[in-house]
Amino acid sequence: MGLSSPFASRLGTNYIPPDGEVLEIQSLLVEPKAISELNEERSSVADYVDAHRALISPVRRLPLDMLQEIFVACLPTHRNCVMSASEAPVLLGRICSSWRTVSLSTARLWARLHIVEPAALEGVPSLDIIREQKHVQRVGIAKAWLERSGQCPLSISVAGSMPPDPTPPQYSGTNLILQTLIPFASRWQDISLAVSLPTLESLSSITGNDVPILKTLNVKEFRERSEQPSPQWGSFGLLHGPNISSFSCLRSKSEPLGFSLRWDQLTSLSLTSVFDLAPHVTSDLAVAIFSKCPRLETCRLVVSDYDESPVVEPWRSILELPCLLSLDIHCYGSPVTRIGGLFSYILLPELRHLGLRGFLAPEDSDNFTYFLFPTISPRLESLEVDTQLFNKQALVALLTTLSSTIRHLRFTGRQGHPSLIEDAALAALIPSESPERSFSCPILQEFRLICAHGVSDEALLRFIKARMSIQPPTLHRVELEFVRRIQLDIRPDIQPFLDAGLEVDLNYPPAFRLSLSPWAGLAEKPPNF
Structure with a gap:
């Protein structure tokens, strides 16, 4: 509840009170000052209580193995960990000294790592020096990181960069990163490399015996600037790892057949x-x-x-x-x-x-x-097709003969090419009033059409209504990416289906807006005359 004042109309103005009102104003401040003092005392008591409650918090009493499991659950699940203090495992060591001790001694936290080579900036010598320092720093961190992983199998991804042309004498490329990883080769399990082809020569000394538990190997080669012959790495011993199942x-x-893989185990x-x-x-x-x-x-x-x-x-x-x-x-x-x-x-x-x-x-x-x-x-349950791979007759035949087991269907057109998915094509995917005529994909759950310009909004509405009339309805998601403006807003008509859980994602290009800015045509800086 706010405090009222007889001087409310004077507050925030240049009013100068006479001596008699000064005493009255001073008396009005006694109670607020007392309340302020009580608030300070309350805050001090709250700090006292919170500090003591922290001593008996449940997390302090967790067994070490349970705390370690919680730490491991904090790691990203869809990618390797990055060298950042904003996420686990580095973040876990910045909470308190005891958590830092636990995190550094939990080997599983350090068994996954993504290493990014700092990009080179051609023609900027001062920044090249900074880049070299950052590169050496990251290599050192990577080495310390992996040393903490104990004997755990390792998942490592490397994002290299193309060297500048010409390459300066002091340039440290991806070779330095790969050479740092070689001592840990016996524990490589999943390796992803995005590097230039000559850089792969750093791994030419590795044999199949050096990578006994390697299961997954992903390599993305950068295009080379020069036309000089590149080393052929298809016969590297690395590819002959006894347990490689994914390449x-x-x-x-x-x-392709020159890769020295154990093809029969892929x-x-x-x-x-x-x-x-x-x-x-x-x-x-x-x-x-x-x-x-x-x-x-x-x-x-x-x-x-x-x-x-x-x-x-x-x-x-x-x-x-x-x-x-x-x-x-x-x-x-x-x-x-x-x-x-x-x-x-x-x-x-x-x-x-x-x-x-x-x-x-x-x-x-x-x-x-x-x-x-x-x-x-x-x-067959899922089919993804580029429509430009077919002519119109073949695509119609495809839609009318799709397997009854299809659950996910995606078509992708191409902007600037004739539309092959039109209103008549959608008609093949909806029930017919004639019981003699069957329709394709009776258990369809997801329909996606990318780069759509031959399908009208009215036909799409008929498709959704017809599919949702099937009992029980199987359709869960509809996604269309149009290359034309909206013709009809179908959402009011399908709102009951949306309320029932159907997901509909319709994307139209934004409307053209005429620019009427009074600044149009002006340069940022006046020309020098």
């Missing part, structure tokens, strides 16, 4: 690249890779079929991949889905996810032969 390489100049494989920056994997070569990997569960490939070698060798027998659950293929040249292409020579009885990306070559648009998806896998 990923982006933009390698090595021939469960995950990713060989991707930017077009023309790596040897091409044809459909024939893809089948050869699959034949070496009988345990493969997930795979990502860039496949290029050209006119000179558009199909798999006709003598090759059909290969069954009984363990493959997820397959993503980026297609260049002729589509791998045509009869005689990749899917004509492999059987995928357990495949759950299929992703096809790329575009249809112009010379194939008239003679495209569609290979039916239901024959690829009877258990």
Whole structure:
């Protein structure tokens, strides 16, 4: 409750009270001063109570092993830890001395690390000195960090940077980081390297025996500035680790089958690249890779079929991949889905996810032969497709023959290209009034359409209403990214579905706004005359 004053109208003004009012004003301040003193005393008592309560707080009484488990649970779960005082494990050691002692002695807290090489700034010598100091500092921290990990298996990721051109004599590149990691090679379990190709030579001395527990190896090669020949690392002993089950390489100049991997024990494989920056994997070569990997569960490939070698060798027998659950293929040249292409020579009885990306070559648009998806896998649940990989007839055939097991469906168009997903295409995915006519994907849970401009808002509304009328409704999420302005706000009509838990994410480009600023056209600084 606020204090009232007979001088309220005078407060905040230049009013000068006479002597008689001065005494009255002084008497009004007696009670507030007493209250202020009581508040100070209360604050002091509260500090006394809080300090004593802290002594008997439950966290102080936790057993050491339980506190260590809580610390480990504070680590990020989707990535490696970073060298930052704003998150665990470094943050845990900044709370109090006892927590610092516990954190430094808990080896599992230091078994995951992400190392970033400070970027070089060309033509700025003063900043290069600072960068070198920071680089040496991070290498020292990385060494101390990993030494705290005891005998725990290590997960390490390195984000290198391209050296400046020309490279200064004192420049310390990613080599210094990798050389720091080599003494810990016997405990490498998951390694991710984003480095320039020559830098990988730092690991050429490592043999398969040096990495006995290595399971996951991910390598992303930087494009080199010069045209000088680069070392081929595909035969490095590192790749011959006895327990490598997951291998990923982006933009390698090595021939895919030239990697000295133990192919028969791989469960995950990713060989991707930017077009023309790596040897091409044809459909024939893809089948050869699959034949070496009988345990493969997930795979990502860039496949290029050209006119000179558009199909798999006709003598090759059909290969069954009984363990493959997820397959993503980026297609260049002729589509791998045509009869005689990749899917004509492999059987995928357990495949759950299929992703096809790329575009249809112009010379194939008239003679495209569609290979039916239901024959690829009877258990397909997730399908992601670039619409530009097909012509309109093939895409319609795809929508009308999708497997009844499909739960997740995503189509991606391309801005500036004709729209292949139109209102009629959505009609294939909704129930028909005619009982004789079936519809595709009866248990569809998620529908996503990226770069949509051929679908009207009215057709989308019909699609959502029809799918939600199925009893029980299976649709959980609808996401469309339009390249046109909104035509009809459908949210009022679907509000009951939203209230029931349906997620709808519709993105339209922002409206154009005419600039009427009186500052338009003015320079930041007046010109010098």
